[in-house]
Amino acid sequence: MIARALPRSMKYAGVVAALLGLALLPLWVSNPYFLSVLTLAALYAIFASSWDILSGYIGQFNFGHAAFFGAGAYATGFLAPHIPVALVFAAGALAAAAFALLMGLPCLKLRGPYLSLTTLVFPLILERLAFTFRDITGGEYGLTIASPLSRIGLYYASLVLLAATLAVLLAVADSRIGRTFRAIGDDDQAAMAAGINTTRYKLGAFVLGATLAGLGGVLYSYHLRHVGPEMFGLFTSFQIVIMGVVGGTGTILGPAIGAYFLTLLGESLREIETFRILIYSGVLILCVMLFPRGLWGLGAIVGKLVSRAPSPGAAR
């Protein structure tokens, strides 16, 4: 236990250090564009890590995560002009959680890949509905949103939400519940035989991930000052899967790192920006083929080579 507790505390220290580093960044980086990209990266880190609790820990790959943060974003579009900001966040989280329950109902009876294909269609349904009920949703134009926060305010708000998301998710993942999630992910038949109500745990993970993503969606729409049906597009959801897999699933921090990595990569490759999606999907294929544990796992291998000595945790 002590051997496992030590790296865990170090992991938390690392997260705190990284977040503090990001919080201090505006001291050097004052260009609004860089700040905006970093805000976007933090938001995607929220989406990717909240995706990981169901997809990584339980191994039920959700291909429709966009439904959740899209719900949060549209809730903002509908309600922001009418109610205080705090209530908008509550509404965004609620809307996303409600969708998680709605999606969970048919999806959680399904195993692995079948669940994935079914989750894929939910955002597509919402996209069609957004086009159809254009009196309320603004159709293809979407809705314009006034942001209550300044650029720097948004940056810190996204960091705070990222910190909170990671704290909640890591706390859950490292608790008894997290171990149960893993047990279900390893073998849900065995978990069921051991008396675990797998459906309840899956639904719990679904709702938890969705709620956090919904909060992120509220912030995302404040950042963009706009919400539109393209939020529910196929690639929006896939992008989260790609970030998660490239970062390393089942680690919470891996997908967050994957989100930062891909967002910054996408913005720095300006000369070849036409190939962005090609590069994203190519990196995904390579990762699944060669580094199924993603950047996080790769980091572990590099770490092993650097230290050249078996560390206590390596025996697992």
Place this chain on the structure above:
Amino acid sequence: MFIDIFIFGTIWGAIYTILALGFTLIFGVVRILNLAYGAIYMVASYLIYSLVSSLGLAAVPAWCLAVIASTLFGVVLYVVFVYPMRDSLGRVLIVTAGIAIFLQEVAVLVYSTEPRYVPTVLPGGLVIFDVRVTYQQILTLFAAAALVAILHAILVRTRLGRELRAVAQDTEMASLMGIPVERAYLTAMALSSALAGAAGALVAPFLTVNPEMGWSPLLVAFTIVVLGGLGSLWGTIVAAFIVAYAENLTAFLISPQLRDVATFAIMILTLVFRPHGLFGKGIVE
């Protein structure tokens, strides 16, 4: 008006049957979900476009070449990407999704998103009950029926087909009986890709060929398999027609915008209320 819906629904039902049969083959035999299935269909359509428009090939040889190419493509896809990670359904799913996006983007870069068209083989048409139907659509109907008959013959009368069905029934038992399971998997993958290619060849002349055309057939095929259940040829055909008529009726009665939503609703409602599908064994265990 309902005559129109019946006629166009029937044509779509025939196309969906081909798509769903190809999908259920990998699903039922290899027991993986191939998200690149729609991409094979897309690649076949572009191949025909290139062969006919750029190389000036006649339509029928172009169709045959496209079907052969998609078969080979399916086999390569299986050997290179699926085989190394067969045991992990999740990884197969993600790698095939990655391939689908990758191919779609290649199509965007090579052909741009400008929609393309494949020439009609049989121009002209005739009037059935006041509805003008093109010869191309009638050809599609007959070609689909012929493909179903060929597939049925392969499954029932050839050794490969019998092996394939044995593996679909019970992989372990088949393996114990000395049936080469891997070969059956390859056969299923090849047949499935051939059907995707053939479907692409059939619809390309009256549908737009564009890079994202593969997703809708994939989801439609999945819905049909959910509804019709696994391992039933007739179940698949009936489900394909139900979905096709439901789509056209929705477009007529409610809103054309909600055509896809009708399909998705069938998928979800079946999963909730009849998880084993209408016939055969369902995908829910």
Place this chain on the structure above:
Amino acid sequence: MKRIASTIWLAVGLALAVAAPWGSVAVAQSGPIKIGVIGPFKLTPGRDIQEAATLAAEEINAAGGVLGRKLELVFTETEQNPEKGKTAVERLLFVDKVDAIIGEHRSEVALAVQPVIMENKKIFLATGTASPLLSENVLKDYNKYKYYFHTFLNSNQMAEHMIKQADDMMATYKKKKVAIVAETAVWVEPIVAAFKKELGDKVVAIERVSTNARDLSVELSKVASSGAEVIVAILAADAGLPFTRQWADRQIPALVTGYTVMAQSDRFWEQTEGRAQGFMTWKHGVRAPISPKTIPYWDAYVKKFGHAPGAYTNFATYDGLYVLADAIKRAGNLDSDNLVKALEATDYVGVSGRIKFSKRHDPEAGAEFVPFTYIEWNKGEMVTVWPPAMKTGDFVPPPWIK
């Protein structure tokens, strides 16, 4: 194990974030005048923005530039996505430090980037969007949005002129019943509403088709059974293509007019395998004597790029860059407030007609300004058939309609 992995990755993440080599921050005062050009360059409307802007800039620079400085275009892809659009525009404003931004054909992207550009007090000249909301902002909050200008028509203006043409067509060919086939989108709402209001009972069917429609059989059946003799098609998306093919295949007995974006493309004849014979659409930018500059531009364009100007963004972008250059010359400097005054005083004859901005910074439309021109596909060619003053050929109905 995990400890090392996490520390390394957190360090890498941090290093990436701090040291991200996102190009050098430019300082521009005396070098070239930098114009940001935004659009989805992988699509035809985007390609036309890119090519038309390139040609205009080359010509302006060959003629000595503006205020003795060359124009430098910075192209940035927006992927038709508001999020990508916002990042792209922020990069243009804060990294490239462009002096003005032109382009974009998607209203939703323009709506998302408009406030960002306005808050930084730079000129935004949209060259392809149709939403009236954009220029409405100018009316509502002039001080904030005055930097926005537009060289393409908004959908309210389209409605007015499309009705005029449809009326004229019905009178000429003695047709009484109209069906409207319009995609399910907000930008067409004012057009559909105006048709309903102006033509009243003559409108016998209104079909709203899906933007991603691949098959319009049901919709066409409804139109046919309504007895419509004229179809006003309002289709910006790919659905225009299957619509045309199925209309011809099924020999729907109704003339088509309206606004079909796909039918403006030089590839349309090939895409429909000649089924476009007799198909009519509004096209912004045709090879007709709209102004003395129009035909020479068209021919120079074909010579340079090997294909005819396609989308509506083409003329709007080409003229847009000239209008901007003209305004900079008259303003004498790049101060945005001076530029707004100069742009508002614009009276420029370009390839799409005489450009004068209205109070809401849209171009004035109509015969004496930017004319509303219709083409018909006839034997593989786009022939300008309306208005009569500009036509280069006569309207020929499709073969199955007398």
